[in-house]
Amino acid sequence: MRWSARLTGATWRATPATADESVTVPGPRDPAAPCHDPRDAEQPYDLHDVLRRLPAPVALTHGPQHHLGYANQAYRELFGARTPGRPAAESLPELATLGVLPLLDQVLRSGRPRSVKSRCILGLGGNRYYNIACVPLGPDEHAAPAGVLVFATEVTDQVQSAGRLREAERRQREAAVTLQHSLLPQKLEQPDTLHVAATYQPGGADAAVGGDWYDVIGLGGGRTALVIGDVMGRGLRAAAVMGQLRTAVRAYARLDLPPHEVMTLLDGLAMEIDANQIATCTYAVWDPAATTLVYASAGHLPLLLRGPDGTVLRGEEQNGPPLGTGGAGHLSHTLRLLPGTTGVLYTDGLVERRDQDIDQGIDHLARTLTSPVGTPDTVCSRLLRALGVTAEHDDDVAVLVFQVPLDPEPTGV
Structure with missing residues (x-):
């Protein structure tokens, strides 16, 4: 069989089957040159x-x-x-x-x-x-x-290069996950006057590790500090900044300052660590003697509280600016909590989705919280499941749940 290729407009015809036939490829044509016979x-x-x-x-x-x-x-x-x-x-x-x-x-x-x-x-x-x-x-x-x-x-070279890149990204992600877990509390403090549980889940294999964190800090007089935060960005840098901020929060908590002053100190530290890296944070102090929760928020998502009757309330909408922006205006808010109250602090990975507004996610979280609650550990698991957080989730998630016991232990004060 003989196959022929032709220029546009040429007549198809077979060529002689010679063994050593040469091929002549025309060179570039000069547009200014005179037209030749089309048969050429x-x-x-x-x-x-x-x-x-x-x-x-x-x-x-x-x-x-x-x-x-x-x-x-x-x-x-x-x-x-x-x-x-x-x-x-x-x-x-x-x-x-x-x-x-x-x-x-x-x-x-x-x-x-x-x-x-x-x-x-x-x-x-x-x-x-x-x-x-x-x-x-x-x-x-x-x-x-x-x-x-x-x-x-x-495309062997391209495929192998892509494979090496994926392997390097995998190793970097494993290092970031290891660093992230090492910087989070290995064991939460369990105060006598408050039941607490927390969970952290990194994003799926295709998502870079972020800077989500939580903490529970025992203070004097039976009080307890509760912290949730989120460093913007991904990877080792975000995890490292998160570790520095978490350490600083624990140090500032020992100064027994109001929450809004702790936020102001953290804001200045965040600017010194990296002026291009901002973070959000909520810092709250539970006082069992006064049955109050005093908290301040630096651009973080609203605290959710479920009362013993199942009513869910959001924390104050007035937030201070995120950490690392150098902005003023952090305020402390005071809430009185009834026995049996359940509170939830969380990062945006729990409620933010690409195809919906974040307020819709918060509303979904609030509706889920109206259901009968169990222990804080049970609530953590239920919220992750209800909000569709799986091992392949595309963002980090941190959740901190606390409950005021129905019969609080005496504080001795």
């Missing part, structure tokens, strides 16, 4: 000879059974000798292995090219990867294809 452009090219010179593997098939018409030298060097005239299922078994045979049918039916990417070919001195394109062949672009040209492009 009708010189056909021997397609076999053109394809033979290509360094990439190429095969031609024809008919509904995709009988092999031609395989160039590069194809034969890659896969071995191939027998022309036989259906592709017999003569080109490698196409079946690579999942390309169905594409040949699709090309004949649709008349449109089809392709697959990064298909692995084994046993060629190591794995080699190819992108494979199947292009319709025919006498006219408006007619049904008479055959298919199969063209393979090696």
Whole structure:
């Protein structure tokens, strides 16, 4: 069989089957040069000879059974000798292995090219990867294809580079997750006058670790400080900044300052650590003697409180600016909590979704909290499940749940 390629407008015709026929490729045409006889452009090219010179593997098939018409030298060097005239299922078994045979049918039916990417070919001195394109062949672009040209492009270097990059990202993420977990409390303090539980879940394998954190700090007089925070950004840097802020909160808590003053100190420290890295934080102090929760928020999401009757309330909407912005205006708010009250502090990974407003997520969280509650550990698990947080979640999540006992222990003050 002879195949011919032609320039646009040229007449299709077969060329003599000479073994050493040369191919003349026209050079660039000078637009200012005089027009030649259009018949000069009708010189056909021997397609076999053109394809033979290509360094990439190429095969031609024809008919509904995709009988092999031609395989160039590069194809034969890659896969071995191939027998022309036989259906592709017999003569080109490698196409079946690579999942390309169905594409040949699709090309004949649709008349449109089809392709697959990064298909692995084994046993060629190591794995080699190819992108494979199947292009319709025919006498006219408006007619049904008479055959298919199969063209393979090696992409082994690109695939291996991408693999090395993924492996480096995996190692970096594992390091960030390890650092993140090491900086979080290994065991929460359990005050006599408050029941607490917390959970942290990093994002899925495709998500970089963030800077979410929580803490529970015992203070004098039976009081307890509760902290939730979120450093903006991802990766090792965010985790490292989170560790510094968490350490600073524990130090400032010992100064027995009002929550808004702790926020002001943290804001200045955050600017010193990294002027380009901001964070949000809520710092609250539970006083069992006064049965009050005094808290301040630096741009963080609202605290949710479930009363013993199932009513859910949000904390004050008036937040101070995030940490690291140098802004003033942090305020302390005081709430009186009844026995049996459950409070939830959380980061945006729990309630923020790409396809909805964050207020919708907070509303969903509030509705979930109206259900009967169990222990703080149970509430943590229920909230993660209800909000759809799984191992493949695309963001970090930190949740801190606290409950005022129905019969608080005496504080001795």
